[in-house]
Amino acid sequence: xxxxxxxxxxxxxxxxxxxxxxxxxxxxxxxxxxxxxxxxxxxxxxxxxxxxxxxxxxxxxxxxxxxxxxxxxxxxxxxxxxxxxxxxxxxxxxxxxxxxxxxxxxxxxxxxxxxxxxxxxxxxxxxxxxxxxxxxxxxxxxxxxxxxxxxxxxxxxxxxxxxxxxxxxxxxxxxxxxxxxxxxxxxxxxxxxxxxxxxxxxxxxxxxxxxxxxxxxxxxxxxxxxxxxxxxxxxxxxxxxxxxxxxxxxxxxxxxxxxxxxxxxxxxxxxxxxxxxxxxxxxxxxxxxxxxxxxxxxxxxxxxxxxxxxxxxxxxxxxxxxxxxxxxxxxxxxxxxxxxxxxxxxxxxxxxxxxxxxxxxxxxxxxxxxxxxxxxxxxxxxxxxxxxxxxxxxxxxxxxxxxxxxxxxxxxxxxxxxxxxxxxxxxxxxxxxxxxxxxxxxxxxxxx
Ligand SMILES: CCOCCOc1ccc(-c2cn(C[C@@H]3NC[C@@H](O)[C@H]3O)nn2)cc1
Numbered sequence: 001x002x003x004x005x006x007x008x009x010x011x012x013x014x015x016x017x018x019x020x021x022x023x024x025x026x027x028x029x030x031x032x033x034x035x036x037x038x039x040x041x042x043x044x045x046x047x048x049x050x051x052x053x054x055x056x057x058x059x060x061x062x063x064x065x066x067x068x069x070x071x072x073x074x075x076x077x078x079x080x081x082x083x084x085x086x087x088x089x090x091x092x093x094x095x096x097x098x099x100x101x102x103x104x105x106x107x108x109x110x111x112x113x114x115x116x117x118x119x120x121x122x123x124x125x126x127x128x129x130x131x132x133x134x135x136x137x138x139x140x141x142x143x144x145x146x147x148x149x150x151x152x153x154x155x156x157x158x159x160x161x162x163x164x165x166x167x168x169x170x171x172x173x174x175x176x177x178x179x180x181x182x183x184x185x186x187x188x189x190x191x192x193x194x195x196x197x198x199x200x201x202x203x204x205x206x207x208x209x210x211x212x213x214x215x216x217x218x219x220x221x222x223x224x225x226x227x228x229x230x231x232x233x234x235x236x237x238x239x240x241x242x243x244x245x246x247x248x249x250x251x252x253x254x255x256x257x258x259x260x261x262x263x264x265x266x267x268x269x270x271x272x273x274x275x276x277x278x279x280x281x282x283x284x285x286x287x288x289x290x291x292x293x294x295x296x297x298x299x300x301x302x303x304x305x306x307x308x309x310x311x312x313x314x315x316x317x318x319x320x321x322x323x324x325x326x327x328x329x330x331x332x333x334x335x336x337x338x339x340x341x342x343x344x345x346x347x348x349x350x351x352x353x354x355x356x357x358x359x360x361x362x363x364x365x366x367x368x369x370x371x372x373x374x375x376x377x378x379x380x381x382x383x384x385x386x387x388x389x390x391x392x393x394x395x396x397x398x399x400x401x402x403x404x405x406x407x408x409x410x411x412x413x414x415x416x417x418x419x420x421x422x423x424x425x426x427x428x429x430x431x432x433x434x435x436x437x438x439x440x441x442x443x444x445x446x447x448x
Contacts, residue, residue: 005443079119140200163201324408
C-alpha cells in the first residue's frame with residue numbers, strides 16, 4: 001500500500017458549467033445562447049437532448065451546495081451564463097441574472113467553499129453569433145464588457161477567475177471539426193475564433209487589473225499529451241501538432257507574445273493565418289496568475305494525409321477505455337504538466353479531470369469502481385508532480401454531478417453524484433465517498 005500526502009493548503013474541488021447543469025433556459029431574464037440553438041437543431045446532439053432543464057441547478061443550487069458540504073470540498077469551479085447577465089450579449093444588464101449568481105456565490109461562501117469562476121464556458125449569447133460570433137471582433141469588446149460587469153459585481157466575493165474554458169474546443173472543435181456549437185467546419189474560422197478569444201482574454205485581464213480586483217485570473221486550456229506511433233518524423237510531427245494545438249497555440253501568445261512558429265507555418269502552408277491586428281499580440285500577452293488545465297486522456301498519434309486539419313490520426317493501442325471511448329492513461333497528465341514548465345513554474349490547477357463511467361443505480365447505490373480507479377491513478381500523478389516541486393495548487397474533479405455532456409447529451413455520465421433526469425434526484429456514487437475520504441484526510445492510499 002502507498003500513502004500519498006498532499007499539502008494542507010491544497011485546493012480540493014469539483015467542477016461544473018452553467019449550460020450543463022443550470023436549466024431554466026428561459027427563466028430569470030436569460031437570453032438564448034449558441035448551445036440553446038445548437039441543442040435544438042435536429043441531429044446535433046444525441047437523442048435530441050438539450051439544456052432546457054439539465055440538472056435544474058438554477059432552482060436546486062442550495063441542494064447542490066449541501067452535497068458539496070457533505071463531500072467536504074473547499075473549492076467549487078462553476079461558470080457564468082453570459083446570456084443571463086447580458087441577454088443579447090452586449091446590451092442591457094439583466095439584474096435577475098446577477099441576483100441569481102449572488103445567491104449562489106453567497107451560499108458557497110456560507111459553506112466555506114471557495115468560488116472558482118469561469119466566465120466563458122462555451123455558451124455565447126446567440127445574438128452575438130447572429131452577427132458572426134467569435135469570428136467578429138465585436139465579440140471581443142462584448143466579452144470585456146461582460147467580464148467588467150462580473151469583476152465589479154463580485155469583487156470581494158470571487159477571488160479565483162478564469163476567462164475561457166478549453167479554448168481549443170471553442171475554436172477548433174466547434175469551428176473546424178464542427179461537433180460543438182456553432183458547428184462550423186472551416187479552418188480559417190477556427191483561427192479567427194482562436195485569435196479573437198485570445199485578444200478578448202488579454203483585454204479582460206487588463207480590465208481586471210485596472211479595476212484592481214482582489215483576486216487572481218487565468219485561463220483553462222484543455223491539454224493533450226500525445227506520443228508518436230513510430231520514430232519516423234511524420235508521426236513525431238503529427239504528435240507535436242496535436243499537443244501544440246491544445247496548449248501552445250494559446251499559451252505561447254499569452255506567455256511569449258507570439259504564436260508557436262512550427263504550427264503557425266503548418267497552417268500558413270494551406271493559406272490560413274490568424275487575423276492579427278496592430279497591437280493584438282501585446283494585448284494578449286498580459287501577465288496572468290495561474291492556468292487551469294483540463295486533462296482526460298493521452299493518445300498515440302501517427303501521420304495521416306487524410307487526418308483532418310492536423311493530418312493526424314489517433315491509434316487505438318488497446319488500452320482500457322472509459323464509456324465515452326477515451327483511453328485511461330494517467331502518465332499523460334504527469335508528462336503534460338512537465339511540458340508546460342517551459343512557461344515557467346506557473347501556478348497550475350487541475351480544473352478538470354474525470355471519467356465517463358455510465359454505471360446506473362442498483363439497489364440504491366452506484367458502484368462506479370472504474371471511476372475510483374481512474375481518479376486514484378490520476379491523483380497519484382498529481383502527487384508525483386507536486387513531489388517534483390511543481391506549483392500544482394489544486395484538483396477539481398469533473399464533475400460534481402452527471403450533466404449535459406454537450407453533443408453526447410445525457411447518455412455520458414461524468415459525475416461523482418448520479419442524477420435521475422426525470423426526477424432530478426441526486427444520488428452520491430461510491431466514488432463520491434472515496435473522494436470525500438481523500439479530501440477529508442488530505443491523503444490517498446492505493447493498494448498498488
Ligand atoms: C469526430 C471527431 O470528434 C472529436 C470529438 O472531440 C472531442 C474532444 C474533446 C471533447 C471533450 C469533452 N470534454 C469534457 C468537457 N470538458 C469541459 C466540460 O464541459 C466537460 O463536459 N473535454 N473534452 C469532446 C469531443
